[in-house]
Structures are given as C-alpha cells and as structure tokens.
Amino acid sequence: MSLSFNGIDMNNGALVRLIDVHKTYRTGEMEVHAVRGVSLEIQPGEFVALMGASGSGKSTLMNLLGCLDRPTSGRYVLDGSDVSGLDRDRLADIRNRKIGFIFQSFNLLPRTSARENVELPLLYGTHRLTNAQLREKADRVLASVGLGGREDHHPSQLSGGQQQRVAIARALVNDPEVLLADEPTGNLDSRTSVEIMAIFQQLNERGITIIMVTHEQDIAAYARRNVVMRDGILLSDKVVTQRVLAEAELDKPGTSTNNPEE
Amino acid sequence: MRVGSTFNVAFRALRRNKLRSVLTALGIIIGVGAVIAMVGIGNGAKAQVEAQIASLGQNVILIFSGSTTSSGIRTGWGGAGTLKIEDADAIRREVPGVVGVSEEVVSTTQVAAGNQNWFTRIYGESADYFDLRQWPLADGVPFTPQDVRSANKVCVIGRTTATQIYGNEDPVGQILRIKNVPFTITGVLTPKGLSTQGVDQDDIVIMPYTSAMKRVVGGTTLRNINVQVGDARQIEAAQQQIISLLRQRHNIRPGRDDDFTVRNQQEIAEAATAASKVMTLLLGAIAGVSLVVGGIGIMNIMLVSVTERTREIGVRMAVGAHGNDILTQFLIEAVTLSSVGGMLGIIVGIGASQFLAWKFQWPTLISISSIAIAFLFSAAVGVFFGFYPARQAARLDPIEALRYE
Numbered sequence: 001m002s003l004s005f006n007g008i009d010m011n012n013g014a015l016v017r018l019i020d021v022h023k024t025y026r027t028g029e030m031e032v033h034a035v036r037g038v039s040l041e042i043q044p045g046e047f048v049a050l051m052g053a054s055g056s057g058k059s060t061l062m063n064l065l066g067c068l069d070r071p072t073s074g075r076y077v078l079d080g081s082d083v084s085g086l087d088r089d090r091l092a093d094i095r096n097r098k099i100g101f102i103f104q105s106f107n108l109l110p111r112t113s114a115r116e117n118v119e120l121p122l123l124y125g126t127h128r129l130t131n132a133q134l135r136e137k138a139d140r141v142l143a144s145v146g147l148g149g150r151e152d153h154h155p156s157q158l159s160g161g162q163q164q165r166v167a168i169a170r171a172l173v174n175d176p177e178v179l180l181a182d183e184p185t186g187n188l189d190s191r192t193s194v195e196i197m198a199i200f201q202q203l204n205e206r207g208i209t210i211i212m213v214t215h216e217q218d219i220a221a222y223a224r225r226n227v228v229m230r231d232g233i234l235l236s237d238k239v240v241t242q243r244v245l246a247e248a249e250l251d252k253p254g255t256s257t258n259n260p261e262e
Numbered sequence: 263m264r265v266g267s268t269f270n271v272a273f274r275a276l277r278r279n280k281l282r283s284v285l286t287a288l289g290i291i292i293g294v295g296a297v298i299a300m301v302g303i304g305n306g307a308k309a310q311v312e313a314q315i316a317s318l319g320q321n322v323i324l325i326f327s328g329s330t331t332s333s334g335i336r337t338g339w340g341g342a343g344t345l346k347i348e349d350a351d352a353i354r355r356e357v358p359g360v361v362g363v364s365e366e367v368v369s370t371t372q373v374a375a376g377n378q379n380w381f382t383r384i385y386g387e388s389a390d391y392f393d394l395r396q397w398p399l400a401d402g403v404p405f406t407p408q409d410v411r412s413a414n415k416v417c418v419i420g421r422t423t424a425t426q427i428y429g430n431e432d433p434v435g436q437i438l439r440i441k442n443v444p445f446t447i448t449g450v451l452t453p454k455g456l457s458t459q460g461v462d463q464d465d466i467v468i469m470p471y472t473s474a475m476k477r478v479v480g481g482t483t484l485r486n487i488n489v490q491v492g493d494a495r496q497i498e499a500a501q502q503q504i505i506s507l508l509r510q511r512h513n514i515r516p517g518r519d520d521d522f523t524v525r526n527q528q529e530i531a532e533a534a535t536a537a538s539k540v541m542t543l544l545l546g547a548i549a550g551v552s553l554v555v556g557g558i559g560i561m562n563i564m565l566v567s568v569t570e571r572t573r574e575i576g577v578r579m580a581v582g583a584h585g586n587d588i589l590t591q592f593l594i595e596a597v598t599l600s601s602v603g604g605m606l607g608i609i610v611g612i613g614a615s616q617f618l619a620w621k622f623q624w625p626t627l628i629s630i631s632s633i634a635i636a637f638l639f640s641a642a643v644g645v646f647f648g649f650y651p652a653r654q655a656a657r658l659d660p661i662e663a664l665r666y667e
Contacts, residue, residue, distance in 0.1 A: 103664065
C-alpha cells in the first residue's frame with residue numbers, strides 16, 4: 001500500500017475510503033491491536049462481503065465503518081467527508097443520515113409494532129415529521145421489503161425472516177448511502193437466508209451500496225466483492241466471479257433443505 | 263426541534279410497559295394522595311381552631327384576676343379577687359380606643375323550670391358582651407345596660423340549656439329558677455358548638471354581672487374583664503395602658519409583680535394554633551416520606567429499565583440518537599410517571615379527605631397551594647430520581663450496548 005497521506009482527493013468517487021486505519025484497544029496494561037493498517041475503497045453501488053475468522057478484526061472494522069467507533073490512527077472518508085475526528089454526537093448524525101444498520105439478532109424494539117420500529121431513525125433525524133408523515137414513510141418502506149399488511153405486528157408475531165425484513169426497512173427508511181449488515185443471516189435458516197440475500201441483491205440492483213460481514217462462504221457468494229481479513233489486516237480482496245443469484249436459487253426446487261456449509 | 267419526537271419516544275416506551283408504568287406511578291399516587299389528605303386534615307383542624315379563636319371576638323383583651331398565696335396555698339387565676347367593678351369602669355373611662363368592656367363572673371349551679379332541671383354554667387356579663395364576643399341571639403333580645411344597672415332578674419340562655427330544660431318549647435319569656443331566684447329569659451343565643459377544649463359553649467346561662475354577683479355567685483370581685491378595642495393596631499397600646507392603669511389603681515410599687523394577667527386574643531390564638539400547625543407539619547412530613555419512597559421506586563424501576571433496555575439504547579444510538587436524546591427520553595419517562603402519578607394522587611388525596619370528612623366528621627381543608635406544591639414536588643421527584651438512571655443510559659457506549667445480552 002503506497003497511498004500518500006498528503007493531497008488526498010476527497011472526490012475521487014469512492015463512497016467509503018479507509019486510509020491506513022488502525023484501532024488499538026487498551027485493557028489495563030494490555031494493548032490489543034484489533035485493526036493494524038487497513039486501506040480500503042468502496043465505490044457507490046458495490047456489494048461487499050467482509051469475511052474473516054473471529055478475532056480477525058472484521059467486527060472492529062465494521063464498527064469503524066459504521067461510525068460507532070473512531071480509528072486510533074488513519075483516516076476514514078465517508079461520502080467525501082472525513083469522519084475520523086468527529087465527536088459522539090456528530091458521529092450519531094452521520095449514522096442517522098448515511099448509514100443503515102442490519103444486525104444478526106435483528107435488534108428490533110420488543111412490544112413495538114413493525115411500523116414504530118421502522119419509524120425509529122426518523123425520530124432522530126434533522127427533519128421534524130408529523131405522525132402521519134412518519135407512518136406514511138414507514139409503511140412505504142415496509143411494503144418495499146414485502147411486509148405490506150404487517151405494519152401493526154409486533155416482533156414476537158413475526159418469523160425470523162420477517163423480523164430481519166423489518167430491520168432492513170428500518171435501515172432503509174432514511175435513504176442511507178450505505179447499508180451495513182453484520183451477519184444478517186446468522187440467526188436464519190438457509191432458505192430464509194437466501195430470501196434476505198434476494199432482497200439485498202434487489203436493493204443493490206437499485207444502486208444501494210451494501211457492506212456485509214459474514215463468515216459463511218456461500219452467503220459471501222451473493223456479493224460482488226469479497227474482502228477477507230486476518231489478524232487485523234486485509235488478506236485478500238477480490239471480485240466474485242461465480243456470483244450466485246438469490247432469485248435463481250429460490251426457484252430451484254429443494255433449496256430450503258441445502259446445508260449452507262456444503 | 264427534537265424535543266417533540268423525544269416526548270413521542272418516551273410515551274411510546276411507557277405504553278410498552280403499561281403494568282410497570284402504572285405500578286411505578288402508584289408509589290407517587292399514594293405519596294401525593296397522602297400528602298394532600300394529611301395536609302387537608304391538618305389544615306382543617308387549624309381552620310377549626312382559628313374559627314373558635316375568632317369566636318372569642320375581635321380585638322379582645324382579657325384581664326384575669328391574679329392568683330394569691332394564703333398559708334402557702336396558691337389559688338389559680340381569679341382566686342385573688344383583685345379585679346373590682348371600679349377597675350372595669352376606669353378602663354372604660356380612661357383607656358383610649360376601648361369600644362366595649364364586659365365585667366365577668368362565673369359560677370356553676372343547678373337551674374330549673376317546671377319539673378326539669380339542669381346543671382350549667384352561669385356567666386355574669388355586661389350588655390357589651392354579645393357584641394364583644396360576636397355572639398348574636400337566635401331568638402328574643404339580649405339584656406340591656408339598664409338591666410345591668412338595676413341588677414334585673416333577666417338572662418339569656420344557650421341552645422343546649424334551652425333544649426335540656428324546655429325541649430321543643432320556646433324559652434323566651436319563660437321563668438328560669440336559679441338558686442330559687444326566678445329569672446326571666448329574654449333570648450336564646452345562636453349555637454357556637456364545642457370550644458377548642460371540647461367544652462360545649464352552648465351549655466350556658468348569661469345574665470347581668472350585677473345580678474349574678476348579687477343573687478348567684480356572691481362576692482364583690484370579678485373573675486376577669488373582657489375589653490374590646492376598635493382597631494387591631496390599638497391592641498398593644500391599650501394593653502400597656504391597662505397594665506399601668508391597674509398597677510396604679512392597685513398600688514403596686516415598681517419592681518413588684520402584677521396582681522392580674524393580661525392576654526390578648528392574638529396571643530391566645532397563636533398558642534392554640536401552634537399545636538395544630540405542628541400537627542399539620544407532622545402529618546405532611548410523614549406523608550412526604552411516602553412521596554420520597556415513591557421517588558425511590560421510580561429510580562429503582564428506571565435503573566432496572568436502563569439495564570433491561572440496554573440493547574434498545576444501543577439501537578437508538580446506532581440509528582442516530584445523541585446522548586442527550588437518550589437522557590431526555592429517560593428523564594421524560596421518569597417525570598411523566600411522577601407527574602401523572604402526582605395528578606392522580608391529587609384526585610386520590612381529595613377523595614380520601616372528602617371520605618374522612620364524611621365518615622369521621624373530621625374537618626378537612628384542601629388548599630390550592632397544597633395541591634400545587636404536591637404536584638410540583640412530585641414532578642421534582644421525577645427529575646431528581648430520574649436523572650441518575652437517565653445519565654447512566656446516555657453514557658452507554660453504543661457498541662457495548664448493542665452487544666449486551
């Protein structure tokens with residue numbers, strides 16, 4: 001990596017740009033170098049799978065990409081602006097406007113309707129919306145992920161796949177620049193996982209940038225690009241040549257019983 | 263700009279935990295209800311005492327005969343018989359601002375009419391007495407200054423005495439025998455009820471003091487003199503002048519103690535209301551403790567809630583909530599619980615004091631200020647006990663919070 005720190009072109013078109021990013025945690029006397037010098041560019045419209053074993057630093061990198069954490073050193077340029085030095089509240093604003101999160105365990109608010117869950121990011125936005133506007137926006141996004149008619153269901157009344165779709169709707173409601181998905185299929189069976197991948201691919205076709213952490217090779221195969229981490233650095237970064245299309249998988253008979261580890 | 267949504271968020275969170283919200287608010291409902299009811303009872307008692315003190319009359323100064331010591335035995339006030347009729351006349355003549363003077367002698371005796379008899383108190387007074395004590399007649403007329411000068415055998419009686427002797431008959435114009443002397447009843451007093459000491463003030467016969475001294479009580483001295491001044495501002499001056507006038511008349515050398523005692527109504531009122539003030543304060547304080555306990559309940563639930571909702575807080579932060587948004591949300595939740603509890607508590611408190619007033623005939627008095635104070639205090643309890651849990655929530659690290667199991 002021979003990128004210079006000086007004269008960085010903020011407008012070279014990359015949506016996400018990490019430049020020699022380090023993250024070091026201090027626990028007492030111990031220093032843990034979770035990320036040690038990662039440089040990465042992701043263009044708008046990409047669908048990246050970030051892979052690696054546990055302890056490889058991919059979760060830390062994900063937290064950095066999601067503006068939940070700040071790098072110890074190096075720079076992070078998101079959508080043309082440097083966010084590596086922002087304070088807690090500014091980072092919260094960036095997350096609200098530019099990033100949509102999808103978690104392994106869905107992280108929906110319990111005893112709260114699908115609609116209210118999806119409205120959540122709108123409540124913290126800079127635009128003050130009326131209850132009717134909130135409702136209209138949430139319902140529209142829920143319909144786009146195939147949950148029309150289930151707006152009033154609580155998470156406990158929805159299947160895992162449906163809950164994850166609510167979470168996707170929540171991530172999409174503020175029209176973010178990038179979707180960050182952390183093991184989005186980790187709690188789902190294989191057929192539902194493919195359904196979620198189908199949604200991801202549809203969204204990606206519409207131009208939405210997706211970064212997805214996964215440790216499953218066959219899930220990574222739905223992405224366009226696979227980045228592998230080990231010991232806090234990038235091990236490989238390659239375009240997926242044999243890309244699997246989820247829609248086609250769903251049309252194959254018997255897909256649901258396939259073992260994803262095969 | 264975000265405050266409106268934060269209210270929205272907080273109300274949604276409270277709605278999600280209806281039972282818990284209701285139970286938490288219950289602590290405050292009981293606390294505020296208790297404060298309102300207890301202070302209501304205390305204030306009611308105080309108002310009753312004050313009304314009775316006011317029934318002594320306005321701007322009244324009481325002069326009691328002193329006590330005396332004879333062979334080492336001390337009599338009580340009035341025992342010395344130091345107050346003479348002439349003292350009262352001198353006060354009437356010489357003290358400026360005096361509008362009424364009533365010479366008082368007191369006795370208890372058996373009274374009878376027809377085949378009924380009754381043991382009651384006999385008060386000898388001047389004709390000024392009814393104005394001085396603001397004690398109008400319900401029926402008939404009072405005795406006159408002429409009756410006092412001539413020591414006529416006339417009297418007015420209280421409601422209790424009237425009922426005991428005459429039942430439903432009209433006592434006015436009837437003859438009442440007191441120590442076998444026939445007195446003509448000229449009027450019946452309006453009922454006054456019980457005094458602060460629990461004495462039935464309507465169990466009484468009032469006659470000219472001259473008649474009382476001559477025919478019932480005997481003796482030549484007064485138990486006390488009631489003086490009324492026209493203006494409250496004159497009480498102090500009048501009191502001083504009465505003291506110096508009486509010392510002079512009784513030839514008391516400087517340095518020696520008075521052989522009489524002067525009290526004004528203000529002093530009596532203060533002494534009497536002091537006790538009920540202490541009671542109000544005590545009741546209020548005990549009830550206040552339950553309000554504080556209710557506040558601790560809120561804090562407890564909010565702390566549990568913050569721990570239990572750690573992931574929710576993480577999600578909120580992930581989707582863009584500032585630390586302040588979280589702080590405000592939890593603070594609003596706490597204050598909503600406490601102030602809704604406060605409002606319901608006011609209703610409960612008013613209901614409880616109405617019930618006590620109805621069931622036990624306790625006088626209760628709910629003041630607007632006690633309602634306002636109870637409500638503001640309950641809201642303050644929410645802020646005070648809600649702040650710490652809210653700050654705990656706001657300080658959470660989003661990554662840790664999202665990972666929390």
